Amino acid sequence: TQLLEQSPQFLSIQEGENLTVYCNSSSVFSSLQWYRQEPGEGPVLLVTVVTGGEVKKLKRLTFQFGDARKDSSLHITAAQPGDTGLYLCAGVTRSNDYKLSFGAGTTVTVRA
């Protein structure tokens, strides 16, 4: 059983559309991170959120951390083909500070 549940597992959209990826857990996280991974490469950190209710924006990407610090979402506005990739959420719990646990990931495909 994954500590972090991501949904949906796959997402295929047309260029210009919006999309949202969700990351949920029953555990409380001291920090939650989002990564994007391309085939054959390691994940690349997009953002870290640490405060409940926090919203961070990175160009067309908006990240939210739930008030209870148990869930997060990633919203992409006007998706582009360059946004294609595997999106992973990962969190560190207070009881296990030395371990970053990952969700299963959401594969996003943006068609031109």
Added chain:
Amino acid sequence: KAGVTQTPRYLIKTRGQQVTLSCSPISGHRSVSWYQQTPGQGLQFLFEYFSETQRNKGNFPGRFSGRQFSNSRSEMNVSTLELGDSALYLCASSLPDFYGYTFGSGTRLTVV
């Protein structure tokens, strides 16, 4: 600055053999974590080292081991390789705050 360097990038081994993978973290990063990534299981935590001490270990058999040197470089070893050990092995380094991990490109291990 230089990123996380993993060597080798690709490796083919035979069942029963052993293998050693290497990871050089970003300069100044003293925490090094290892992950196994497979299509079925996603990113699974192997272990984390800080100042040459293993602080956390995932649920992997004793065939998987690691160590960290005084210069923060890390190695992981897998003995008596099995077909199921075929995976992308990722190393990540971070500052002590755990607010963001930098991953290497990984070592693709194929066991035949």
